[in-house]
Amino acid sequence: MLTGERYRESLRDGRVVILDGRRVDDVTKAPELAGAIDWVADTYDRYVSTPSGAHPMYDIPASVGDLRRRIEVLLDCDMTASLSAAVLALASSRSPLSAADTRYGERIDVFIEECRRNDWRVAEAITDAKGDRMLPPSKQHDPDAYLRVVERRPEGIVVRGCKMHITAAPLVHEIVVLPTKQMKRGEEDYAVAFAVPANTPGLTTVAVTTAPRQRDERDFPVSRHHAVPDGTLLFDDVFVPNERVFLAGEVEHSSTLAHALGTWERTSSIAGSAREADLLVGLAQLVAESNGIERVPHIRDKIAELIIYATMVRAGVEAALNAAYGEGDDLRPDELFTNVTKCFASMHYHSMLRNLQDIAGGLVLTAPSHADLDDEEIGDQLRRYLQASPSMSGTDRLRIFHAVRDLTADALGGWHMVAKIMSGGGMYAQKMVARNHFDMAAARRSAAQAIGLDLPTRP
Numbered sequence: 001m002l003t004g005e006r007y008r009e010s011l012r013d014g015r016v017v018i019l020d021g022r023r024v025d026d027v028t029k030a031p032e033l034a035g036a037i038d039w040v041a042d043t044y045d046r047y048v049s050t051p052s053g054a055h056p057m058y059d060i061p062a063s064v065g066d067l068r069r070r071i072e073v074l075l076d077c078d079m080t081a082s083l084s085a086a087v088l089a090l091a092s093s094r095s096p097l098s099a100a101d102t103r104y105g106e107r108i109d110v111f112i113e114e115c116r117r118n119d120w121r122v123a124e125a126i127t128d129a130k131g132d133r134m135l136p137p138s139k140q141h142d143p144d145a146y147l148r149v150v151e152r153r154p155e156g157i158v159v160r161g162c163k164m165h166i167t168a169a170p171l172v173h174e175i176v177v178l179p180t181k182q183m184k185r186g187e188e189d190y191a192v193a194f195a196v197p198a199n200t201p202g203l204t205t206v207a208v209t210t211a212p213r214q215r216d217e218r219d220f221p222v223s224r225h226h227a228v229p230d231g232t233l234l235f236d237d238v239f240v241p242n243e244r245v246f247l248a249g250e251v252e253h254s255s256t257l258a259h260a261l262g263t264w265e266r267t268s269s270i271a272g273s274a275r276e277a278d279l280l281v282g283l284a285q286l287v288a289e290s291n292g293i294e295r296v297p298h299i300r301d302k303i304a305e306l307i308i309y310a311t312m313v314r315a316g317v318e319a320a321l322n323a324a325y326g327e328g329d330d331l332r333p334d335e336l337f338t339n340v341t342k343c344f345a346s347m348h349y350h351s352m353l354r355n356l357q358d359i360a361g362g363l364v365l366t367a368p369s370h371a372d373l374d375d376e377e378i379g380d381q382l383r384r385y386l387q388a389s390p391s392m393s394g395t396d397r398l399r400i401f402h403a404v405r406d407l408t409a410d411a412l413g414g415w416h417m418v419a420k421i422m423s424g425g426g427m428y429a430q431k432m433v434a435r436n437h438f439d440m441a442a443a444r445r446s447a448a449q450a451i452g453l454d455l456p457t458r459p
């Protein structure tokens, strides 16, 4: 297994990364990526002596207990751990893909074993550029709007296109590419799944990050450690050897992978949301105390709403795990509970931020910096006026406000606001799954019975 230092070395592999319009020759030297790399390296160091010889993020859950352990591991690790959802999606899809071509299943097994043995981190690359949203891949004005196979050779395939919004792309070893949705007949070239190393020729990662830039890190207590880089991946005629091709043309299986990724990705997401929600509750309580208003009825009411949100999200996670279905390699959290919880967390997140910011007040945006407090002439005055109650110093109160701004009203806060809505395919995708899995027939029946109606036939 890799140590943090060996992880850093492994990133110096000639990968092509562009950040803010400049080529980054060595990602470990880019200050904008330093916090995120430190975060991943710290996970490596903490898990280097795992008894099984592989990071537990790659353990394929076979029981509800395993699912619970997976969640605990994800929450204990950096942002790349949840991306192992891509590997679990491959494992869950192994049987159906093997039915199409036994070599797909064998290659999946080999790839998963390599991820474990080499202690790799992977990115999940599913979202295409997509062009005109109302047109299918084969009818787009630009045929590469969805990533596709442009050449088939005896030893592999050549792919072209773009995958967007790919979390942690500049920091991982392997990019797992999956088709974004169900492809139809005539769209065989778009039904493609594979894995390539991050430094593979023809692949360029255009990176963005929520890391604080050239500012005092004390003012960014969350994002200085937990910044999230994302990437736009340009595949400019990338060759993929057969050993790494998991699907290449069988349109009927394109949604198998997208579906499996959706479940695993949304499970990680709701577990993260439950923890974030607890953090919002804690911050709301702290900031209320720092302002001396924690007993005011409307403040207590807003904190109660935050508690209800946090508890409902946690209950949804519990329900999804307890109602897991399938067996062996294909045990999955319950899809209805997972998707409904994901959608619920997304729908109400912004109102919860509103509660927190309303409790906190304008200092969320206008708090002086820690450097201002260091100033010999005005530091004491600032500390004096920042103090609101005898039980908390002005400096501690300032730290709370910077945390609220960093998490809810600055670059990382903006990332969370958009990611909460769009990640895992957006609320529309979760509502579709909810409709598909909800027992509508039973609901109709009981409604009809309740009002004494002969069950009307469906149109």
Ligand SMILES: Cc1cc2nc3c(=O)[nH]c(=O)nc-3n(C[C@H](O)[C@H](O)[C@H](O)COP(=O)(O)OP(=O)(O)OC[C@H]3O[C@@H](n4cnc5c(N)ncnc54)[C@H](O)[C@@H]3O)c2cc1C
Pocket: 124, 125, 126, 127, 130, 133, 134, 164, 165, 166, 167, 168, 230, 415, 418, 419, 422, 423, 424, 425, 426, 428, 429
């Ligand atoms: C911070 C962040 C991290 C992400 N990480 C990853 C990642 O690691 N890997 C990955 O693959 N993806 C990732 N995503 C992508 C995420 O899954 C997508 O944002 C999501 O699938 C929506 O795609 P889009 O952004 O292109 O928006 P669009 O698909 O353009 O959606 C925008 C709106 O248009 C609606 N819409 C779109 N098409 C139609 C249609 N045909 N009919 C009706 N309405 C339509 C949608 O419902 C939505 O309301 C990430 C996104 C974010 C914001």
